[in-house]
Amino acid sequence: MKSYPSRRAFIAGVSAAALRGDTHTEPDLILYNANILTVDAAGPRAQAVAIAGGRFLAVGSTDDIRGISKPGTRQIDIGGKTIVPGFIDAHSHPSYAGIRHLRWVNCNLRSIAAIQNAIRERAAKTPPGDWVIGFMYDDTKTSEGRKLTREDLDTAAPDHPVFIEHRGGHTAYVNSLAYRRTEITDRTPDPPGGKFDRDPATGKLSGGLRENATDSFRKLLPTRFTRDEMRQGVKLISQMMVRTGVTSVTDAQASPEDLLGYQDAREAGDLSLRVYCLMQFRALDKMIAAGVRAGLGDEWVRVGGIKLVCDGSISERTARLTEPYIGRPNDYGILVSSEEALYAGARKAHEAGWQIGTHANGDAAIDIMLRIYERLQREMPRRDPRYRLEHCTVVNPSLISRIRALGAIPTPFSTYVYYHGEKMKEYGQERLNWMFAVRSFLDAGIHVTQASDYPPGPFEPMMALQSEVTRTDSHGTLWGPRQRVTAEEALRVGTMNGAYASFDENRKGSITAGKLADLVVLGRDPLRVDPMTLIEIPIERTMVGGRWVYES
Numbered sequence: 001m002k003s004y005p006s007r008r009a010f011i012a013g014v015s016a017a018a019l020r021g022d023t024h025t026e027p028d029l030i031l032y033n034a035n036i037l038t039v040d041a042a043g044p045r046a047q048a049v050a051i052a053g054g055r056f057l058a059v060g061s062t063d064d065i066r067g068i069s070k071p072g073t074r075q076i077d078i079g080g081k082t083i084v085p086g087f088i089d090a091h092s093h094p095s096y097a098g099i100r101h102l103r104w105v106n107c108n109l110r111s112i113a114a115i116q117n118a119i120r121e122r123a124a125k126t127p128p129g130d131w132v133i134g135f136m137y138d139d140t141k142t143s144e145g146r147k148l149t150r151e152d153l154d155t156a157a158p159d160h161p162v163f164i165e166h167r168g169g170h171t172a173y174v175n176s177l178a179y180r181r182t183e184i185t186d187r188t189p190d191p192p193g194g195k196f197d198r199d200p201a202t203g204k205l206s207g208g209l210r211e212n213a214t215d216s217f218r219k220l221l222p223t224r225f226t227r228d229e230m231r232q233g234v235k236l237i238s239q240m241m242v243r244t245g246v247t248s249v250t251d252a253q254a255s256p257e258d259l260l261g262y263q264d265a266r267e268a269g270d271l272s273l274r275v276y277c278l279m280q281f282r283a284l285d286k287m288i289a290a291g292v293r294a295g296l297g298d299e300w301v302r303v304g305g306i307k308l309v310c311d312g313s314i315s316e317r318t319a320r321l322t323e324p325y326i327g328r329p330n331d332y333g334i335l336v337s338s339e340e341a342l343y344a345g346a347r348k349a350h351e352a353g354w355q356i357g358t359h360a361n362g363d364a365a366i367d368i369m370l371r372i373y374e375r376l377q378r379e380m381p382r383r384d385p386r387y388r389l390e391h392c393t394v395v396n397p398s399l400i401s402r403i404r405a406l407g408a409i410p411t412p413f414s415t416y417v418y419y420h421g422e423k424m425k426e427y428g429q430e431r432l433n434w435m436f437a438v439r440s441f442l443d444a445g446i447h448v449t450q451a452s453d454y455p456p457g458p459f460e461p462m463m464a465l466q467s468e469v470t471r472t473d474s475h476g477t478l479w480g481p482r483q484r485v486t487a488e489e490a491l492r493v494g495t496m497n498g499a500y501a502s503f504d505e506n507r508k509g510s511i512t513a514g515k516l517a518d519l520v521v522l523g524r525d526p527l528r529v530d531p532m533t534l535i536e537i538p539i540e541r542t543m544v545g546g547r548w549v550y551e552s
């Protein structure tokens with residue numbers, strides 16, 4: 001059943017714009033003859049939309065909307081195609097990814113041999129002794145069926161220190177020259193919160209570094225990029241993302257350099273999507289001293305909150321669990337900070353009026369963070385703090401009811417079931433029914449979001465939809481079917497709920513008069529296709545602020 005807004009609601013939309021003192025009451029652009037899924041409960045379907053000054057001016061039937069056109073109004077016949085609100089990726093690392101795509105070796109390859117070739121090629125162009133750095137390596141996606149070793153990297157680049165970051169970002173792989181640079185030897189003990197992988201027979205370092213074990217290497221990496229390179233990285237990643245229908249993104253670990261990069265890109269006209277920043281904790285003191293708190297900025301670049309980290313990663317199987325990993329009876333994963341340190345950090349941010357987003361994947365880590373958030377609300381109650389639980393992957397009924405009671409926001413990985421399904425066997429089928437628990441969150445009335453965590457997870461919203469709706473990986477294996485949602489629910493999760501997570505529910509997330517004109521034209525209607533083909537829906541055009549930022 002189609003229900004267009006009534007004539008009264010339609011007129012109300014237009015006059016509301018006039019009442020706001022909006023100077024843009026004449027449409028610049030009208031899109032008509034479309035199948036618009038507005039994600040606005042007041043009028044879920046429409047045929048046409050009028051846009052003025054970068055915002056939706058009116059939403060309704062083709063006849064009504066074309067009726068308000070003025071001589072200068074451009075009109076585009078959408079030809080019956082589907083329009084949805086722009087997608088909001090509520091947790092990602094865009095600037096970090098962009099600069100790496102610009103400067104590092106992309107190791108998202110399907111064999112160790114191909115990775116060795118890519119490293120060899122880069123080494124040939126790099127002065128001996130300088131670092132060769134790779135990213136996006138994934139141990140489960142290579143045909144050899146084993147992890148990279150120190151020897152693999154020594155063979156590829158004997159005269160360069162090599163550091164290859166795992167796609168998840170929590171582990172890395174190095175060669176012999178890299179160990180020499182850090183003076184780490186077979187006798188060096190594991191650092192707190194980290195592990196050096198060793199050959200089980202000989203105890204010799206084997207190349208793998210987990211969590212805090214990467215720190216002494218990262219300190220040596222030439223990760224100082226110029227201001228211009230940072231801007232170019234932002235330009236590159238924002239072009240990559242808008243092609244897939246993403247129009248807003250939360251940078252879930254922004255450094256001051258990233259924040260500057262976003263601002264520079266915006267000023268140069270290179271920023272094609274909107275960015276909400278959860279700042280790195282190390283920036284907090286200086287920002288508080290400068291009088292900054294969450295919310296500073298505008299609808300393009302905004303300081304959103306502060307990021308804390310509690311445990312390890314899901315894709316690299318280091319998340320902190322209450323029950324051990326399948327096949328590794330003594331392995332419960334890793335906590336990277338103590339509860340006292342997290343509480344002290346969270347309290348400082350909370351007192352200064354910042355939103356807090358804490359990386360907490362495993363049920364043990366989520367329990368710790370909820371205890372901290374509950375304590376903050378007891379000691380210093382704040383209205384609507386919208387505490388975020390970044391990832392919030394492994395849950396149970398008691399954690400869910402505490403999340404609901406706090407009004408906290410989980411940002412689970414939306415593309416993991418589809419893309420990283422094969423890594424999930426170490427969690428076991430039973431636990432999978434409580435992971436990426438979108439169904440349970442929605443049933444509890446929790447504002448769960450769509451989130452890629454890119455680079456660890458792909459950011460394509462259509463993959464997210466298919467993953468959440470089918471709970472099936474790319475090989476057809478089902479993981480945790482109890483958490484399936486409908487395509488309509490997944491669409492709301494990817495739009496309105498993302499807006500809510502950044503306090504933007506009145507600015508974006510639906511196609512509603514007065515909101516920012518961010519939308520996507522899809523080749524097919526996601527509510528009508530076979531859910532196993534959602535990922536194949538073509539993205540035809542993407543609009544941000546009334547301007548086409550991508551056209552196929």
Ligand SMILES: [Zn+2]
Nearest residue numbers: 091092252453
């Ligand atoms: Zn992340």
